Amino acid sequence: MTTPQRTLAWGAGVQSTALAVMSALGDLEPLELIIHTDPQWERYETRVIRSWYQTWLQDHGIETHILPTGNIRTQGAFNHIHMPFWTVDAAGNRRAHLRRQCSREYKIRPTRRFLRARAGYHPSKAPNPPAALYEQWIGISLDEANRRKASRVQYITARWPLVELRMTRHDCIRYLENHDLPVPIKSACIGCPFRPASEWLQMRETSPDEWHEACEFDNAIRHNPLAARVGNEGSSTADRLFVYRHAVPLAEADLATDATRERPGRQLPLLVPEIH
Numbered sequence: 001m002t003t004p005q006r007t008l009a010w011g012a013g014v015q016s017t018a019l020a021v022m023s024a025l026g027d028l029e030p031l032e033l034i035i036h037t038d039p040q041w042e043r044y045e046t047r048v049i050r051s052w053y054q055t056w057l058q059d060h061g062i063e064t065h066i067l068p069t070g071n072i073r074t075q076g077a078f079n080h081i082h083m084p085f086w087t088v089d090a091a092g093n094r095r096a097h098l099r100r101q102c103s104r105e106y107k108i109r110p111t112r113r114f115l116r117a118r119a120g121y122h123p124s125k126a127p128n129p130p131a132a133l134y135e136q137w138i139g140i141s142l143d144e145a146n147r148r149k150a151s152r153v154q155y156i157t158a159r160w161p162l163v164e165l166r167m168t169r170h171d172c173i174r175y176l177e178n179h180d181l182p183v184p185i186k187s188a189c190i191g192c193p194f195r196p197a198s199e200w201l202q203m204r205e206t207s208p209d210e211w212h213e214a215c216e217f218d219n220a221i222r223h224n225p226l227a228a229r230v231g232n233e234g235s236s237t238a239d240r241l242f243v244y245r246h247a248v249p250l251a252e253a254d255l256a257t258d259a260t261r262e263r264p265g266r267q268l269p270l271l272v273p274e275i276h
Contacts, residue, residue, distance in 0.1 A: 004135040004157060007033040009111060010064075012042070012050040013187030015162055016139030018172035020053065021181060024060035028161055031137070034064040035114060039072035039106040041189045043203075043210060049184045056181075069110040072189055073217065076102055081226050084193050086247045087238035094247045095238060097193060098227070111136075112153060119155070129155035137161055143168040191217045193243050197258035200244070204255065218243040218250040 008023070008031050010016045022028040034057060036050060050066070057064045076082040082101040088094050113123035121129050133155040140147050141162040151158045162172065176183050188195055190203075191214050204211040227238040244250045246258065 002130070002133070004132050005032045006135045006137065007031065007035060007115070008137045009107070009139070010034045010036045011139060011187040012036055012046055012053070013139065013184050014169055014172050014176075015141045016137075016187075017049075017053060017184050018167075018175050019137055019139050019161060020057055020062070021176065021179065022161075024057055024062055025179070031062050033118075034062055035067055035111055036065065037067050037069045037107045037110050039069055039076070039102070039189055041071065041073040041191065042187065043185065043190055044207070045185050046187055049182055052182065053184075065114070067110055067114055069106045072102060072106055073191065076106065077191075077217070077221050078224070078226075081224065082106070083191075085221060085227075085238075085241040085243065086193060086245050087227070087242070088240040088247050090239040097245075098238065098241070102189075112156070115156065128153070131155060132157050135159050141169045141172060142166050190214050191243050193245065196245075196262050197253070197255045198262055200250065200253070201255040201259050214243065215249075215251040222249075 006023075006029060008016060008020055010020060019028065020031070020034055023031040036054075042050075054064045054066065070076075072083070077085075081098060082105045084097040084100040084102070086094075086097050115134055116129060117123050119129045119133055121127065131154040134157070136151065136156050136158050138148070138158055138160050139162065140160050145160070145163045148160055148163065149158070167175075173183050186199065188199075190210050195203075200211075200214075203214065221241045221243070223239075224241055227241055240247075242248065242250070244253050246253065
């Protein structure tokens with residue numbers, strides 16, 4: 001039986017970066033491959049630290065790929081709606097968010113196509129690679145273990161080493177700090193609708209260019225004609241779309257008040273890709 005090739009779905013956030021470093025330093029088994037799928041709208045700080053770690057990891061002998069997967073800012077919001085925008089219907093009632101498709105379209109499927117092609121198979125057509133060809137590490141920590149999902153394709157077996165080691169996100173931060181390595185910020189697109197008020201507030205205060213970009217994007221998607229056809233997870237149609245979870249224009253949101261009501265350490269459901 002062929003030994004599975006160990007790969008890492010690297011989001012360039014805290015947990016997946018800690019996994020990469022642990023492998024590079026010999027605290028976990030060696031990885032053959034690290035893949036970062038790039039939706040081309042991540043925050044500047046994420047892109048800087050991603051570039052730094054890509055060099056560091058390759059210097060430690062781990063093949064690391066940055067895989068562009070299309071521009072989610074344009075393709076994920078205007079050609080098709082793949083982002084989980086918050087909605088208000090024609091009567092002015094706030095509804096649930098649109099169906100979350102961005103992880104699938106910009107993370108899961110591109111990774112799967114890349115791994116198929118790497119194994120010498122067509123990116124999407126039969127036949128499929130053999131079962132358990134890849135062992136895919138996922139950066140889910142103990143404090144979010146309920147987010148684990150098994151692979152939906154036979155050639156990828158999902159594994160969660162941080163859960164096995166009973167490491168939390170805080171443990172990952174401490175691990176990187178103990179090795180004098182930079183700690184990433186939470187990985188998410190600039191206009192991510194699942195960003196909590198505290199992070200929007202931090203962006204507004206420390207990254208005005210990104211804040212302005214997010215507000216422009218929020219205004220641009222407000223009356224997207226595709227929305228009524230997409231539907232959402234709480235109602236059949238959507239009349240107005242919003243980036244901010246309280247379904248008000250981002251530029252007008254009372255972020256300071258909303259941030260005080262949030263649960264400390266709250267994690268965003270979009271940040272860790274699932275393997276389907």
